[in-house]
Amino acid sequence: MSGDAFTCNPENQTTTIRDYQHQIYAVFYTVILVPGLIGNVLALWVFYAYIKETKKAVIFMINLAVADLLQVLSLPLRVYYYLNNSWPFGKFACMVCFYVKYVNMYASIFFLASISLRRCRLIIQPLRYSGTKRQWDRRWCLFGWLLVGLGCLPFPLLRKDYDDVHCCFSELPMMNLTKAQGVSLVTVAELTGFLLPLTVVMTCTCLTAASLREKTCVLQDTGEKHKAFKMVLSCAGVFLVCFVPYHITFPLDFLAKSSVSVSSAFKVAVLHIHPVTLCLASLNCCLDPVMYYFTTDEFKRRLSRPEIQESLQLHLRASCSSNREV
Template identity: 60%
Template sequence: MNHSCESSEALRMYQHHVYAVVYSIILLPGLLGNLLALWVFMVYIKETKKAVMFMMNLAVADLLQVLSLPLRIYYYLNNTWPFGHPLCMLCFYLKYVNMYASIYFLVCISMRRCELIMRPLRYNSSRRKGDLLICGVGWLLVCLCCLPFPLLRNPRIPDGVCFSELPMQPVGTSAAWAILIIGELLGFIIPFTLVLACTCLTAGSLRRPTTGAIPDLGEKQRALRMVLSCAVVFLVCFAPYHITMPLDFLAKANALGSCGLRSLILRCHPVTLCLASLNCSLDPLMYYFTTAEFWRRLSKAELPEGVTLSRRLSCITPQDSIDEGPAV
């Protein structure tokens, strides 16, 4: 690969401009939306039981990603990184940890909402405790699976360089394709397939009559809106990124023979990476428009003190608890 195929200064400035503009736009909505979501979920977690633990972890993942944006914005605006190589690699690593944690918890939310519609009697207090284990195992798996992102970057880099300019380690063709295939399967194809399956199953439940302990039609519709929202987030935010990600990997590894194709990929990939970060702002909207309890609390501005909350809960009858439980 000759020198003319390396990233030009014009390409570098284009990438920096795209990242700086988009990250600046999503910073405030993502920060406020996820802080508000965590506040509502923590106050009312005992009042509801449907996938709240997964929503809280999703909000944490989104919030952590948002909190790293100021450093990224500084770098892309000033074209230099004065904070040291270790912090650069940490921010670079956490970007992917938080993104794939978001994917993991979107799948968990979809599966739980589908399960509660298909088999509502199987969920109990022991299953709630199991949600904590699922969340902990999920974070551990995501952290381990995202280690190749920093490990594949060359540690010997010029001072002041970070993120999109981190050079790749030399990787053999077979190893590169193995990493790409495994990453695409575990990071997108399998999760997206599960979300689509949950969407189809939940939509199919609308055709069956509701009897006994089976949730009513309104609850099924709320569940369908939730899993549909998860599917939309996958399509809008994560599908474009996982289409360009293997191509970007090959381009930065100098495995493409065409300089024009390489330049096109390196110009498209920043846009899809920004779309992947957009989920930080979209997820709080999903909570508001698809979660009845979340919507009701915010629309009525009912975030009561602890005493008021206890008084309300003491007035809930067993039948009310059944009706209210699936709201989230």
């Protein structure tokens, strides 16, 4: 079982496929590096400095931005590896980068589902849910990180010791698994890490849309209705674009590399398509800040030019006052 593409064993894959996959990863990760870094740094700045106390789902958005930023910070090492076909940073750094990739993906899935559920319940049961303490949200986020962290441990732990110190990521050799073990792991990963959150997101989207069309909806303001639905719909859009393609090819990738007899055409097709879907799964670190911008008025206002200039002026005045006092 593998999240990326292939193992170090040259008998399993051709050099052509390896070069193709390295090119795909290097180009895509280079393209999303700068936008992802800037977008998530700005997101954290806005959330912490301005709207932490005003938006109901902001705690989930902060954690989502942290997950995205962790992945972005690991991209330079990945780009270096795929461009140079060599990993000079040691086994520990390789395992950390490999692990962070999947922690980010499944943490993003968890927090997108949490944002959708939060907004849905706030619309459907506003009087009952608006009084929920923020402490519950923080505990839920902590639970999410623990759950995702433990759930992603098989990705690095199933990689066995290897002699080639320049090999990393999906090209690390896998431990030998029986067919039953492999199928069980893939099934659990698909059900808990993908199908369950997908069901939550799509259900919340449908319930929110239905609730906002009701005349008895508590949120009578048309603008508020539109913003609420736009947030839930954006979460569903990011989920469908980034994570659905990967989780469709994930079991196919396992099947292509297993001992099950499949045609060579099937293997080649999967090994060419799966890296593209994995890149789409990384695209969420750029799409999430866009979602914040277009679904949160306060976020958009604070990133407008007048707001940024005003903020800089206040910081300059504070610095000047401090210098005068000294």
